[in-house]
Amino acid sequence: MELANIEQLIERYENAETSLKEEQVLKEYFQQENVPAHLSEYKAYFNYFSESSTERYTKTLPIKPRRTNWKWLSVAALVALMVSVYSINNSGKLSIEERQEAELAYQETQKAFQLISQNLNKGNSVAIAGLQEFEKAQNKVFKSKK
Amino acid sequence: MQQKEFLHKVLPFKDKVYRLAKRLLVSTDEAEDATQELYLKLWKNKHKLEQYKNVEAFAMTMTKNYCLDQLKAKRSNNLTLVHSNYKDNNISLQRELELKDSVSKVHDLIETLPEKQKIIIQLRDVENYEYEEIGKILDLQPTAVRVALSRARKTIREQLIKQHNYGIS
Numbered sequence: 001m002e003l004a005n006i007e008q009l010i011e012r013y014e015n016a017e018t019s020l021k022e023e024q025v026l027k028e029y030f031q032q033e034n035v036p037a038h039l040s041e042y043k044a045y046f047n048y049f050s051e052s053s054t055e056r057y058t059k060t061l062p063i064k065p066r067r068t069n070w071k072w073l074s075v076a077a078l079v080a081l082m083v084s085v086y087s088i089n090n091s092g093k094l095s096i097e098e099r100q101e102a103e104l105a106y107q108e109t110q111k112a113f114q115l116i117s118q119n120l121n122k123g124n125s126v127a128i129a130g131l132q133e134f135e136k137a138q139n140k141v142f143k144s145k146k
Numbered sequence: 147m148q149q150k151e152f153l154h155k156v157l158p159f160k161d162k163v164y165r166l167a168k169r170l171l172v173s174t175d176e177a178e179d180a181t182q183e184l185y186l187k188l189w190k191n192k193h194k195l196e197q198y199k200n201v202e203a204f205a206m207t208m209t210k211n212y213c214l215d216q217l218k219a220k221r222s223n224n225l226t227l228v229h230s231n232y233k234d235n236n237i238s239l240q241r242e243l244e245l246k247d248s249v250s251k252v253h254d255l256i257e258t259l260p261e262k263q264k265i266i267i268q269l270r271d272v273e274n275y276e277y278e279e280i281g282k283i284l285d286l287q288p289t290a291v292r293v294a295l296s297r298a299r300k301t302i303r304e305q306l307i308k309q310h311n312y313g314i315s
Contacts, residue, residue, distance in 0.1 A: 013299065014296060014299045014300050014303060015296050016291075016292040016293070016295040016296035016299065017292075020274050020276065023271070023274070024274075040310075041303070041306040041307055041310050042303075044251065044252055044306070045252050045302065045303070045306060048252035048253060049271045049272050052165065052253075052272050053165070053272045053273065053274075055161070055164070055165055055168070056161050056164075057160050057161050057163070057164035057178070057181055059178050059181075059182070061157075061160070061181075061182065061185045
């Protein structure tokens with residue numbers, strides 16, 4: 001690359017009119033050892049950019065550990081789901097003994113209700129008899145007044 | 147979006163994010179923290195990423211905003227040390243050192259630029275973005291990017307030449 005050409009490029013560079021390709025040419029030109037004295041300050045300038053573009057981020061990013069958390073959470077959720085499904089299924093089915101016991105209890109209750117209703121009916125007739133007695137007495141009172 | 151897909155989309159520009167953060171925040175530790183923070187944010191919003199055509203530009207915008215916020219918070223929290231009355235007598239030795247690592251001089255000069263120019267010079271000269279992309283990241287017209295970039299480049303060159311001549315005379 002001719003010197004005059006480089007100088008022209010530098011001028012356009014400072015006016016921000018160069019393309020990325022032309023800037024690459026400048027950077028490469030100033031990589032070499034023997035640069036004319038009057039352009040020596042540009043050497044440091046362009047080399048600085050080439051050098052600082054090699055800097056790397058070396059730490060690990062904190063995204064992976066978060067992901068394993070999700071994995072374990074889903075495992076836990078799956079276990080909880082399976083346990084609950086299992087227990088619901090079990091509670092729906094009764095064993096034969098339990099069924100018989102329930103039948104017995106049902107019959108016993110039925111009997112007890114029968115007994116209560118019969119006795120209640122008995123009480124009913126007694127109460128009505130009492131009421132008739134009361135009416136008789138009342139009639140007597142009203143007669144005596146008249 | 148699956149993790150693999152996410153990483154595939156987002157990891158290629160992690161160094162660019164880091165370098166921009168370092169350019170703005172200066173310290174390596176803070177730049178690393180900022181990078182981590184940014185990737186956490188991206189990961190949390192991963193379902194939204196599909197809406198953006200250019201995820202990289204979006205991430206760079208987020209980085210820029212995050213770093214500027216950090217700087218603002220720091221400025222309001224801290225007192226700055228200003229030692230303008232400090233005078234160095236041992237100029238010749240200092241010149242020697244400065245010439246030795248003139249590369250770090252460029253770094254210091256970029257440090258003194260306004261934030262917008264700093265970001266633009268980082269994106270253009272280090273990361274080689276096109277003007278249109280820079281405009282998208284910073285929400286500026288490409289011509290405005292060119293103007294700011296030209297100003298930044300000229301400032302650095304003038305300062306370099308000034309320091310250079312000062313050293314000789």
